[in-house]
Amino acid sequence: MKPAKDNCNVAIVGAGPAGIACGYALAKAGVDAVVFERGKYPGAKNMFGGIFFSNAMNRILPNFYDEAPIERFVAKRRYSMLVDNSEIAFGFEPEEFKKLPHNNSFIVKRSLFDKWFATKAEEQGAVVINNITIKDFLWDGDKVIGVISGPGSENTFLADVVVCAEGANSILSQKSGLRDKLGPTKRSIAVKEVIKLPRSVIEDRFGLSEKQGAAYEYFGSSVQGLLGNGFIYTNMDSLSVGIGFSLSDFMEKKGRESPNDILEDFKNHPSVEPLIKGGSTIEYMAHMIPSDSFSYLPNMYRDGLLLVGDAAGLLNTSFFHEGVNLAMASGLYAAETIIEARSKRDFTSKTLYQYQEKLNNSFVMQDLKNCKNFLSFLRSHKNLINGYPRLFNEILVDYFSVSEKSKREIKRGIFNKVRKNVKLTRMVTDMWGAWRSLI
Numbered sequence: 313m314k315p316a317k318d319n320c321n322v323a324i325v326g327a328g329p330a331g332i333a334c335g336y337a338l339a340k341a342g343v344d345a346v347v348f349e350r351g352k353y354p355g356a357k358n359m360f361g362g363i364f365f366s367n368a369m370n371r372i373l374p375n376f377y378d379e380a381p382i383e384r385f386v387a388k389r390r391y392s393m394l395v396d397n398s399e400i401a402f403g404f405e406p407e408e409f410k411k412l413p414h415n416n417s418f419i420v421k422r423s424l425f426d427k428w429f430a431t432k433a434e435e436q437g438a439v440v441i442n443n444i445t446i447k448d449f450l451w452d453g454d455k456v457i458g459v460i461s462g463p464g465s466e467n468t469f470l471a472d473v474v475v476c477a478e479g480a481n482s483i484l485s486q487k488s489g490l491r492d493k494l495g496p497t498k499r500s501i502a503v504k505e506v507i508k509l510p511r512s513v514i515e516d517r518f519g520l521s522e523k524q525g526a527a528y529e530y531f532g533s534s535v536q537g538l539l540g541n542g543f544i545y546t547n548m549d550s551l552s553v554g555i556g557f558s559l560s561d562f563m564e565k566k567g568r569e570s571p572n573d574i575l576e577d578f579k580n581h582p583s584v585e586p587l588i589k590g591g592s593t594i595e596y597m598a599h600m601i602p603s604d605s606f607s608y609l610p611n612m613y614r615d616g617l618l619l620v621g622d623a624a625g626l627l628n629t630s631f632f633h634e635g636v637n638l639a640m641a642s643g644l645y646a647a648e649t650i651i652e653a654r655s656k657r658d659f660t661s662k663t664l665y666q667y668q669e670k671l672n673n674s675f676v677m678q679d680l681k682n683c684k685n686f687l688s689f690l691r692s693h694k695n696l697i698n699g700y701p702r703l704f705n706e707i708l709v710d711y712f713s714v715s716e717k718s719k720r721e722i723k724r725g726i727f728n729k730v731r732k733n734v735k736l737t738r739m740v741t742d743m744w745g746a747w748r749s750l751i
């Protein structure tokens with residue numbers, strides 16, 4: 313690792329996917345980029361569920377899967393609704409996902425993946441400095457001209473542009489004046505355990521072979537009816553088991569259980585427990601997740617500064633749970649913009665606004681716009697999380713019950729039950745609304 317410099321073209325705060333993608337692209341173009349990371353190494357402090365969506369990575373290192381530390385590719389996806397101790401599930405395992413590039417969906421451990429990705433950026437010439445926390449920006453009037461890691465000039469780093477890739481805690485991005493103070497409606501909370509199990513046990517339980525992996529998502533009772541979900545992703549010889557839910561929803565119901573209690577309840581659900589049985593917990597983590605709605609995303613540029621990745625709220629909180637690919641794409645657009653700004657020798661918002669335009673024209677903003685009503689719709693239609701699944705479960709139980717009742721009698725009973733519980737017109741409107749805002 314090269315020594316720290318007190319001057320660089322670009323100072324990047326945070327060696328997550330957004331910061332490293334940006335550093336990689338800049339260094340490749342011959343720009344002097346320094347990435348500051350507070351962890352012992354990139355990835356040391358980073359947590360996510362487990363699916364690395366690689367569409368943006370394909371632009372950086374198209375054959376990354378030949379050398380990146382990948383646990384498995386996602387061969388099998390399953391979505392399930394837990395209703396008390398019951399489960400209604402829908403799974404798919406298409407042949408297409410089993411062929412390269414595996415639907416751009418790989419299961420990775422961030423502690424290994426981020427570290428590897430940072431070495432690739434260093435090979436291009438980026439400088440990654442670990443164990444350093446950036447405390448503030450350096451200002452010249454309204455313009456950001458560097459970063460500060462502590463008192464004294466030895467902890468001050470000047471730069472033409474600063475890229476803030478600090479992730480979801482967003483302490484610096486709030487200081488930048490681009491973001492309002494973060495409230496509980498703009499963040500979700502997640503807790504996750506890594507549970508060790510022998511490889512053969514995982515493959516038997518999830519029906520997998522070789523490098524195939526499974527991604528199971530659980531809604532409804534998985535998080536006690538809160539706005540969120542549980543998940544299980546298969547690593548090579550461990551499982552990532554976790555839950556995430558809206559902080560504001562949790563706070564409204566506070567006094568009940570802690571996030572850890574909710575995780576324990578999820579693990580003890582009769583549909584989950586057999587999958588993790590006999591495993592030992594080797595890691596426990598808690599983290600924030602951005603849940604800024606598209607309509608409340610911050611401005612992402614000002615003179616001398618760009619916000620990328622989670623720091624800018626770029627996370628698709630709908631069913632897709634995509635974050636790393638949005639982070640990498642934003643890092644790449646930031647790098648492209650800075651390269652253009654260098655050719656004009658103009659690092660003010662007059663040139664840096666192009667970053668926002670590039671994002672707006674890409675899948676990043678288009679996808680966020682598409683699911684902009686996801687959380688608010690669910691917040692105002694809690695029956696989609698609790699009421700309808702319960703009714704649907706009862707209908708399935710009635711319909712498939714074997715008894716002396718004739719099938720005709722059963723169907724009539726179901727019809728009466730539905731009529732008693734919901735207005736048909738309301739149900740149709742809810743389903744249509746759900747289709748438009750959730751999918």
Ligand SMILES: Cc1cc2nc3c(=O)[nH]c(=O)nc-3n(C[C@H](O)[C@H](O)[C@H](O)COP(=O)(O)OP(=O)(O)OC[C@H]3O[C@@H](n4cnc5c(N)ncnc54)[C@H](O)[C@@H]3O)c2cc1C
Nearest residue numbers: 326328329330350360361362363446479502621622635636
């Ligand atoms: C439980 C959970 C599950 C998730 N599951 C998925 C998933 O399956 N797939 C997916 O695509 N996304 C998922 N996400 C979202 C994904 O993790 C993020 O969108 C992504 O990591 C954002 O990348 P980033 O580079 O912006 O930020 P981060 O990955 O958070 O990286 C920020 C980096 O900045 C460093 N840093 C912070 N402050 C400072 C400072 N002041 N000075 C120096 N360094 C600093 C941190 O140590 C860190 O290394 C999940 C998130 C969580 C919490």
